[in-house]
Amino acid sequence: MTVIERSPRWVASISVTVFALAGTVFPFGPTPTWARIAAVGVTAAIAVALARNRTSGRNLLAGLLLIAAASAVIGYGGSATFSWFSMCILAGWAAYALPERVAFGLAGVLCLILGGQWLLVPDTGWAAWIAGTLFTSYACVQSRRQDQLMQQLKQTQAELVVRTAAEERARIAREMHDVIGHALTVSTLHISSARLALEEDPAEAEKSLAEAERLTQAGLAEVRAAVGLLKGQSIQTPxxxxxxxxxxxxxxxxxxxxxxxxxxxxxxxxxxxxxxxxxxxxxxxxxxxxxxxxxxxxxxxxxxxxxxxxxxxxxxxxxxxxxxxxxxxxxxxxxxxxxxxxxxxxxxxxxxxxxxxx
Known part of the structure; x- marks a missing residue:
C-alpha cells in the first residue's frame, strides 16, 4: 500500500472547504454575492474531487490555480483572507501524497502565485503566506518520509520474523533428520546381526538387540528435544x-x-x-x-x-x-x-x- 493510497483525502477536502467558507464569511473587502458563491462552489467541487478520486499532480496543480483564483476573487487579491489557507493545505497534502519532485513543483507554482499577488497588491502579509506554504510543504514531505521509513521498518521486521522462523524450522529439520537417520540405520544393523546370530549365538543376538534398544532410546530423546524446540521449550539435554x-x-x-x-x-x-x-x-x-x-x-x-x-x-x-x-x-x-x-x-x-x- 502506497502513501497516496493511505493519505487522508477527506481531511484535506474538509479543511479546504472550511477555509474557503471562512474566507467567504470574513472577506478582505466588499465582495459581490455572486463572486462569493462562485468561489465557494469552485472550492467545494475541488474538495469533492479530492475526496473521491485518485489525484494526480496535474489535477492538484489545476486545483491550486482554481483555489488561488477563487481566493483572489473573494478577497479582491488581498492577503488578509482565510481562503489562502485552502491553497496551503492543498500544497501540504500534495507534499505528503505525491512524489517529491511533483510536490516541490506544486509548492513552487503556489509561491509564484503568491509572489505575483504581492506584486499586484503590495502587502507584507504575502511574505507570511509564502513562508507558511514552504514550511507546510517541507513538514509534510518530512512526515511522508518518516511514514515511509516506518512502513519499510515494519516490512523488514515482518520479513525477518518469517526468515528467522524458516531458518529455525530448517535447523530443527536437519537435527531430526540426522538423529533419526543415524538411530534407524545403526539399529537396523544391530537387528540384522541379532537375527543372524539368534540360533547360533543367542548371547550375541541379545547384545545386538540391547544396543539397538539403546540407540533407539537415545534417538527418541533427541527427537523429543527437537520437538521441545518447536514448542519453545528450553533444551535440557546437552x-x-x-x-x-x-x-x-x-x-x-x-x-x-x-x-x-x-x-x-x-x-x-x-x-x-x-x-x-x-x-x-x-x-x-x-x-x-x-x-x-x-x-x-x-x-x-x-x-x-x-x-x-x-x-x-x-x-x-x-x-x-x-x-x-x-x-x-x-x-x-x-x-x-x-x-x-x-x-x-x-x-x-x-x-x-x-x-x-x-
Missing part, C-alpha cells in the same frame, strides 16, 4: 560435540562397521563441535547405508585458519546417492558457520570433505 565423536565412532563399530579415526583437533567452540559431529554422523550413516561392509576412514585435522573433516570409503555407493536432505543438510551446516562442504566420487571410492573456519 547437544553433542567434539568430545562425543569417539562414542559416535564406537556406535558404528559395534554395529559391524570398520572405521579408522585420525583425530588431531584441539579446542573447538560448541557450535563448531556440534557442526563437526552432525556432519560426521550423517556421512557415516550414508556410508553405512550406501556402501555396507566397506571400510571407512575419518580424518579430523586443523591448521592456522581452518578445521577439516574428511570421511572416505574406497568403495563406490552400491545405490545412487541423490542430492537429498542428507547432503543438503550437511552442506547447510557447514555454510551456517562460514565453511564449505563437498561430496562426490574420489579415486575409486566416495569422499565427503568439510572445511570450517577457525
Amino acid at each position: 547437544l553433542p560435540g567434539l568430545a562425543d565423536v569417539p562414542e559416535l565412532i564406537e556406535s558404528f563399530r559395534r554395529a559391524g562397521s570398520e572405521i579408522s579415526l585420525r583425530n588431531e583437533l584441539g579446542e573447538l567452540t560448541a557450535t563448531q563441535g556440534l557442526t563437526i559431529y552432525r556432519i560426521l554422523q550423517e556421512a557415516l550413516t550414508n556410508a553405512t547405508r550406501h556402501a555396507p561392509g566397506a571400510p571407512v576412514t575419518v580424518e579430523l585435522t586443523q591448521n592456522a585458519i581452518s578445521t577439516q573433516l574428511v570421511v572416505g570409503t574406497p568403495a563406490r555407493p552400491s545405490s545412487p546417492i541423490r542430492s537429498g536432505s542428507g547432503l543438503t543438510g550437511m552442506r547447510e551446516r557447514a555454510e551456517a558457520v562460514g565453511g564449505a562442504l563437498s561430496a562426490g566420487p574420489h579415486q575409486d571410492g566416495w569422499r565427503v570433505e568439510a572445511v570450517l573456519p577457525r
Whole structure:
C-alpha cells in the first residue's frame, strides 16, 4: 500500500472547504454575492474531487490555480483572507501524497502565485503566506518520509520474523533428520546381526538387540528435544560435540562397521563441535547405508585458519546417492558457520570433505 493510497483525502477536502467558507464569511473587502458563491462552489467541487478520486499532480496543480483564483476573487487579491489557507493545505497534502519532485513543483507554482499577488497588491502579509506554504510543504514531505521509513521498518521486521522462523524450522529439520537417520540405520544393523546370530549365538543376538534398544532410546530423546524446540521449550539435554565423536565412532563399530579415526583437533567452540559431529554422523550413516561392509576412514585435522573433516570409503555407493536432505543438510551446516562442504566420487571410492573456519 502506497502513501497516496493511505493519505487522508477527506481531511484535506474538509479543511479546504472550511477555509474557503471562512474566507467567504470574513472577506478582505466588499465582495459581490455572486463572486462569493462562485468561489465557494469552485472550492467545494475541488474538495469533492479530492475526496473521491485518485489525484494526480496535474489535477492538484489545476486545483491550486482554481483555489488561488477563487481566493483572489473573494478577497479582491488581498492577503488578509482565510481562503489562502485552502491553497496551503492543498500544497501540504500534495507534499505528503505525491512524489517529491511533483510536490516541490506544486509548492513552487503556489509561491509564484503568491509572489505575483504581492506584486499586484503590495502587502507584507504575502511574505507570511509564502513562508507558511514552504514550511507546510517541507513538514509534510518530512512526515511522508518518516511514514515511509516506518512502513519499510515494519516490512523488514515482518520479513525477518518469517526468515528467522524458516531458518529455525530448517535447523530443527536437519537435527531430526540426522538423529533419526543415524538411530534407524545403526539399529537396523544391530537387528540384522541379532537375527543372524539368534540360533547360533543367542548371547550375541541379545547384545545386538540391547544396543539397538539403546540407540533407539537415545534417538527418541533427541527427537523429543527437537520437538521441545518447536514448542519453545528450553533444551535440557546437552547437544553433542567434539568430545562425543569417539562414542559416535564406537556406535558404528559395534554395529559391524570398520572405521579408522585420525583425530588431531584441539579446542573447538560448541557450535563448531556440534557442526563437526552432525556432519560426521550423517556421512557415516550414508556410508553405512550406501556402501555396507566397506571400510571407512575419518580424518579430523586443523591448521592456522581452518578445521577439516574428511570421511572416505574406497568403495563406490552400491545405490545412487541423490542430492537429498542428507547432503543438503550437511552442506547447510557447514555454510551456517562460514565453511564449505563437498561430496562426490574420489579415486575409486566416495569422499565427503568439510572445511570450517577457525
